Amino acid sequence: MATDVAASGGAIHATELVKTFNGSVRAVRGVTFSVLPGEVYGFLGPNGAGKTTTVSMLTAGLEATSGKATVDGLDVRRQRAEVKRRIGVVFQESTADGDLTGRENLELAAALYGVPRGEVRSRVDNLLERMQIGDAADRLAKTYSGGMRRRLELAAGIVHSPRVLFLDEPTLGLDPQGRAGFWKYVLELRHEHSMTVFVTTHYLDEADGMCNRIAIIDHGVIVASGTPGELKDRLGGDIVSVRPVTWSPSLGSVLEEVPGVTSVGTQDGVYRLKCANGESLVPAIVSACVGAGVGLQSVSLKRPSLDEVFLEFTGHEFREDEGPTATDRAVRVGQVRQRWGARR
Amino acid sequence: MIRETWALTKRELLRLARNPQAIATSLLLPILYLLLFGQGFNLSASLPPQEVQKQLLGSPTYFSYFAAGMTGFVAVTATLFIGANVIFDKLFGILKRIASTPASTASIFGARLIAGSIQPIGLAFLVLGLAIGLGHLGLSGLQVTAAVGPISAFEIVLAIVILSVMFASLFLAIGFSIEQPQTYFAVVNAINLPVLLTSAALYPWGFMPAWLQNIASYNPVTLAVWVIRINLFAGATAAYPHPAWFYLLGLFGWAAAMNLVATVLAWRALGPRH
Numbered sequence: 001m002a003t004d005v006a007a008s009g010g011a012i013h014a015t016e017l018v019k020t021f022n023g024s025v026r027a028v029r030g031v032t033f034s035v036l037p038g039e040v041y042g043f044l045g046p047n048g049a050g051k052t053t054t055v056s057m058l059t060a061g062l063e064a065t066s067g068k069a070t071v072d073g074l075d076v077r078r079q080r081a082e083v084k085r086r087i088g089v090v091f092q093e094s095t096a097d098g099d100l101t102g103r104e105n106l107e108l109a110a111a112l113y114g115v116p117r118g119e120v121r122s123r124v125d126n127l128l129e130r131m132q133i134g135d136a137a138d139r140l141a142k143t144y145s146g147g148m149r150r151r152l153e154l155a156a157g158i159v160h161s162p163r164v165l166f167l168d169e170p171t172l173g174l175d176p177q178g179r180a181g182f183w184k185y186v187l188e189l190r191h192e193h194s195m196t197v198f199v200t201t202h203y204l205d206e207a208d209g210m211c212n213r214i215a216i217i218d219h220g221v222i223v224a225s226g227t228p229g230e231l232k233d234r235l236g237g238d239i240v241s242v243r244p245v246t247w248s249p250s251l252g253s254v255l256e257e258v259p260g261v262t263s264v265g266t267q268d269g270v271y272r273l274k275c276a277n278g279e280s281l282v283p284a285i286v287s288a289c290v291g292a293g294v295g296l297q298s299v300s301l302k303r304p305s306l307d308e309v310f311l312e313f314t315g316h317e318f319r320e321d322e323g324p325t326a327t328d329r330a331v332r333v334g335q336v337r338q339r340w341g342a343r344r
Numbered sequence: 345m346i347r348e349t350w351a352l353t354k355r356e357l358l359r360l361a362r363n364p365q366a367i368a369t370s371l372l373l374p375i376l377y378l379l380l381f382g383q384g385f386n387l388s389a390s391l392p393p394q395e396v397q398k399q400l401l402g403s404p405t406y407f408s409y410f411a412a413g414m415t416g417f418v419a420v421t422a423t424l425f426i427g428a429n430v431i432f433d434k435l436f437g438i439l440k441r442i443a444s445t446p447a448s449t450a451s452i453f454g455a456r457l458i459a460g461s462i463q464p465i466g467l468a469f470l471v472l473g474l475a476i477g478l479g480h481l482g483l484s485g486l487q488v489t490a491a492v493g494p495i496s497a498f499e500i501v502l503a504i505v506i507l508s509v510m511f512a513s514l515f516l517a518i519g520f521s522i523e524q525p526q527t528y529f530a531v532v533n534a535i536n537l538p539v540l541l542t543s544a545a546l547y548p549w550g551f552m553p554a555w556l557q558n559i560a561s562y563n564p565v566t567l568a569v570w571v572i573r574i575n576l577f578a579g580a581t582a583a584y585p586h587p588a589w590f591y592l593l594g595l596f597g598w599a600a601a602m603n604l605v606a607t608v609l610a611w612r613a614l615g616p617r618h
Contacts, residue, residue, distance in 0.1 A: 095437035099359040111351035112445040
């Protein structure tokens, strides 16, 4: 499929992209994927999975150790300047210039992207209104709320109407309302300008609800990809989790005999049963356990979700405890801003 | 490229204009030096006029000698923050965002150099004007004893501009290659003071030991200050072994070398990371 998309002018095409830092730290270990024009493509993974490194390579900010990437048909390594002209980037950290007003930030972005002089004013005014920061257009960006800054950064990323928009953890640190608002603008703009959107996120619900297709990346490797529906279908239906009071190795074979259960797995002292209609099977599962003389601590039913998909394909839950998270980094930048802001 | 450079230069100047504390602080230092150090260190009171001129290489008074030196001094101190701004822009992701656009590295670097040189150039001329003005207030003032024609004025302006660009390049180079503000200020202080103390900006030339005179005669601050003194003081032309253009040429060499280093480091910082 990757080759087909590249041949038909795929918006993004990565082949065996590898990034190794300091000769030994393999952040990305050979990812291959293609994104169709006009798609919203999600790169889903925990912190440290290799999402930002991949975005940096695709946006010509980081040289790949090996492999090839094209964006809008251009070789990222050889046609850096032209690639930059055709893409927009919204970074995970806040990059709006706090010492400039919202309007000045957009005018600067327009000049750097080469927006025709005659169009700058109308584009900037339009975007400011569109992003609902028109009233604050002439205020310094450092007085903006987190949501306003994010919308300003989105506006700066699309002021030149890019063909491909890269969003790296764009809603990090925003409250649910702010996240919903941000996505509303992204989807509207994508619809109007036929933009391709490549987004990295570790919010599963965001990937599930907003992306046409998703690649799940873990430890620098894509472990699964497809539409959210396809990925969930691969789970084989609902998941019923059975936690016995004391572990009983023989319970697995008992549960496999329950009609409707398609498979039984175990993880951390819990039996995970896949079945087409979990709700109606719960009474039979409980009866089977009681019949086998096994006391139950809990029984829970989960509909297919990307949490389950991630667990299924990686063998572990979403990790939030390894190394500094993106949120940690954002907080750290905030502390540096506070510490040094007054001295500038 | 011109449009990008202007847009980025405008950004730097807007940020400077919105930071009156920084402007006030940069003004305070030269004013205090002129009012306190320059007024207090009065060689004319203890030495005969001819001896003063001999020790000061043709300058009529120590204050005149000192005021010309201060123009070089402020060109160094006013460029200190230019590299710090690069580090802050790196920390806050602003440099990464700018580097993600098609703007050329030359524009990004050039804009910082232009904006970073404007303030020291302005301050240097302010110091000259203030030093002349103090003489009309009954205090020691800068006495211009040479006939300053267009060529002299041009040479003075050129010396100040080249010196400012040179130090702006040096501090930009440091800013592009260092990640932490603390480290930057430590490095800059380690450079700043020795550069000033091994120059002929403030010391009376005749009082300096021979070894220090040797070092000072290669110092870029000295070269710029000598160009200014030769053009301001009638007795200076004969006191210096070379004409002003010779020192301008040396100063230009320093600036070109610093600019080259800064350019290489900027290209490394703004290009794709490896």
